[in-house]
Amino acid sequence: MKKLFLILLIMLSACVPKTPERAIFLKPVDPVALRMILAEMPKGAELHSHLSGIPYAEDYLRWAADDGACIVESSGRIVSGPCKNGTVAAKDAYKRSDVWGRAVNSLSVREGVRDNRMWGHDRFFATFSRFGAAKRDKGRLLAHAVQQAERDGVQYIEVMMSIYGPQWISPWAAEVEWDGKPEECFARLKQAGLFKDMDSARKELDRTESRQHELVGSGPGSDVKVRYINQIFRGAEPAEVFAQMAWSFELVRRDSRVVGLNMVGPEDNPVAMRDYVLHMNMLDFFHSKYPDVPIALHAGELTPTLATPKGISNHIKLAVIKGHARRIGHGVALAYEDTPLKTIELMKKKGTALEVLLGSNDVILNVSGIDHPLTFYLKEDVPVVLASDDMGIARSTLTDEYVRAVLDQNMTYKQLKEAARNSLEYSFLNGGSLWVDKVYSRMVDACSGGVETKNECKKFLSGSPKAALQWNLEKDFKTFEDKYPYLN
Structure with missing residues (x-):
C-alpha cells in the first residue's frame, strides 16, 4: 500500500499546474519508481541519434x-x-x-x-574513432539500434549515418575546389561525375538493411521503422563540405529511405566555427535547388567556454534563416544569441522544433539543471522533442532522457506526452499528419472517432506512414494510461 501511494504521488506531482508550490510536489519523487513507469511509456520516435554512438x-x-x-x-x-x-x-x-x-x-x-581536458567534451568526441573495426558492419549497428528502440518504447527512428560511395566525395572536391561561386561550383561537380557512385552507395544501403533484417528476423525490433539522415562533416575544408552537401541533397531526392541531412562534428571545431556562416549560405543555395529536402541542424551546442561572444551569438538564428532547419539539435546557446527572443519567434513562426539532448549536454557542455534553456523553450511554446544523441557513449537510453527531463527539468507528464507526439509530428516521414493542429486537440475528420478505426480512417492511414505511426502511438497511450489512470 505504501509503495502504491508513493507511485501515485509521483505521477500526480507531474500533473500539478505550474505554480511556485510545484517544486514541493517534485521533491519526494522516487527515481526508481519513476523510471519503472517511464520505461513503459510510449515515446513515438527517436529523431536525433548517431548510428555508431548507439551501442555501448x-x-x-x-x-x-x-x-x-x-x-x-x-x-x-x-x-x-x-x-x-x-x-x-x-x-x-x-x-x-x-x-x-x-x-x-x-x-x-x-x-x-x-x-x-575539457570535462567530457574531448573524451566524448574522441570515442568515435576508437570503435574502429567493430563499427564497419553497419547492418549489425542497425539491428542493435532497432532492438534498443523497442526497449525504449520507440516505433520509429531517424538515424544519422554517412551514406557515401567508396570514394566518399574526395576526388571531386579536390578536382573542382571551392571558389566562392556556388552555382558554377555545383555545375562543375556534376559535370565531373560527383553522383556516379550514388547507385553503389544505395546498393550498399540495401546490403546494410538486408544484414539488419537477417540479424533481427521477426524478433524484438522487427516492427521498428527506420529512416536515415545523411551526415555532412562540418570540420572539412569548404570544397569538401560543399561536395558533401551536393551529394546529400541529391541522395535524398533519389532514395526515399534517406529523408534528410544534418551537419555533424563538434560545433566548436575551429574550421566549423570559422566557416559557420559560409556553411549556412551553402545550405541556403542548395535549399533553393532542392526546396523539398528536409534539413535538421546541430546548432547552439556551445557555451562561452567553447566560443567567443561573437562566435556564439547567432548560430541558432542562422540555422533557421539560412540553413532552413526544420529541427534544431541542442539549442543550448540560446541566451547568448544577439537577439534570443527574435530567434524564438523565428522558430515558432517557421515551425522549427527543438531536439533536446539533456544527457549529452551535461557531458559535453557541462550544462544541466537551471542552466539548461529547456524550461524557457517550453514556456515560449517552442515544440520540443526529447532524444538521446549518442546513448552508448553517454551511457544512457531514451527512457533515461525522459527520467532526466522530469528530475532535472521538472517536466510534467503532459509535457512528456506532447514531446512524444512531437517526435512523430516533426519527423521527416512522408504523408499527412493525423492531427489538424499542432496542439493535438483534434484528429483529421476521417479519424475523428478515436481509436475505433473507421473505413475512411483506414484508407487515410494506409496512404500516410506518418499518420499510421501517430495512430499507433495514440493506441499505445490509451493502453498505458488505462494502466496508470492518474496520469491525466
Whole structure:
C-alpha cells in the first residue's frame, strides 16, 4: 500500500499546474519508481541519434571478440587482427578485467574524468574513432539500434549515418575546389561525375538493411521503422563540405529511405566555427535547388567556454534563416544569441522544433539543471522533442532522457506526452499528419472517432506512414494510461 501511494504521488506531482508550490510536489519523487513507469511509456520516435554512438562499449567489445579483432592497450581502439605488439585479442579481454575496464572507459564517458581536458567534451568526441573495426558492419549497428528502440518504447527512428560511395566525395572536391561561386561550383561537380557512385552507395544501403533484417528476423525490433539522415562533416575544408552537401541533397531526392541531412562534428571545431556562416549560405543555395529536402541542424551546442561572444551569438538564428532547419539539435546557446527572443519567434513562426539532448549536454557542455534553456523553450511554446544523441557513449537510453527531463527539468507528464507526439509530428516521414493542429486537440475528420478505426480512417492511414505511426502511438497511450489512470 505504501509503495502504491508513493507511485501515485509521483505521477500526480507531474500533473500539478505550474505554480511556485510545484517544486514541493517534485521533491519526494522516487527515481526508481519513476523510471519503472517511464520505461513503459510510449515515446513515438527517436529523431536525433548517431548510428555508431548507439551501442555501448561492451557491445563493441563483444563484436570485436566475435570478429577476432584486437584492442590497442594504450588507447582502447579496436583494430582488425591479427593482434600484434601493443594489442590484446578482444576475446582475451573477457579474462582480463584491467584491459576490459580501460577499453570501456576509452569507448565511453563512463569514467567521468575531470582532468585538464575539457570535462567530457574531448573524451566524448574522441570515442568515435576508437570503435574502429567493430563499427564497419553497419547492418549489425542497425539491428542493435532497432532492438534498443523497442526497449525504449520507440516505433520509429531517424538515424544519422554517412551514406557515401567508396570514394566518399574526395576526388571531386579536390578536382573542382571551392571558389566562392556556388552555382558554377555545383555545375562543375556534376559535370565531373560527383553522383556516379550514388547507385553503389544505395546498393550498399540495401546490403546494410538486408544484414539488419537477417540479424533481427521477426524478433524484438522487427516492427521498428527506420529512416536515415545523411551526415555532412562540418570540420572539412569548404570544397569538401560543399561536395558533401551536393551529394546529400541529391541522395535524398533519389532514395526515399534517406529523408534528410544534418551537419555533424563538434560545433566548436575551429574550421566549423570559422566557416559557420559560409556553411549556412551553402545550405541556403542548395535549399533553393532542392526546396523539398528536409534539413535538421546541430546548432547552439556551445557555451562561452567553447566560443567567443561573437562566435556564439547567432548560430541558432542562422540555422533557421539560412540553413532552413526544420529541427534544431541542442539549442543550448540560446541566451547568448544577439537577439534570443527574435530567434524564438523565428522558430515558432517557421515551425522549427527543438531536439533536446539533456544527457549529452551535461557531458559535453557541462550544462544541466537551471542552466539548461529547456524550461524557457517550453514556456515560449517552442515544440520540443526529447532524444538521446549518442546513448552508448553517454551511457544512457531514451527512457533515461525522459527520467532526466522530469528530475532535472521538472517536466510534467503532459509535457512528456506532447514531446512524444512531437517526435512523430516533426519527423521527416512522408504523408499527412493525423492531427489538424499542432496542439493535438483534434484528429483529421476521417479519424475523428478515436481509436475505433473507421473505413475512411483506414484508407487515410494506409496512404500516410506518418499518420499510421501517430495512430499507433495514440493506441499505445490509451493502453498505458488505462494502466496508470492518474496520469491525466
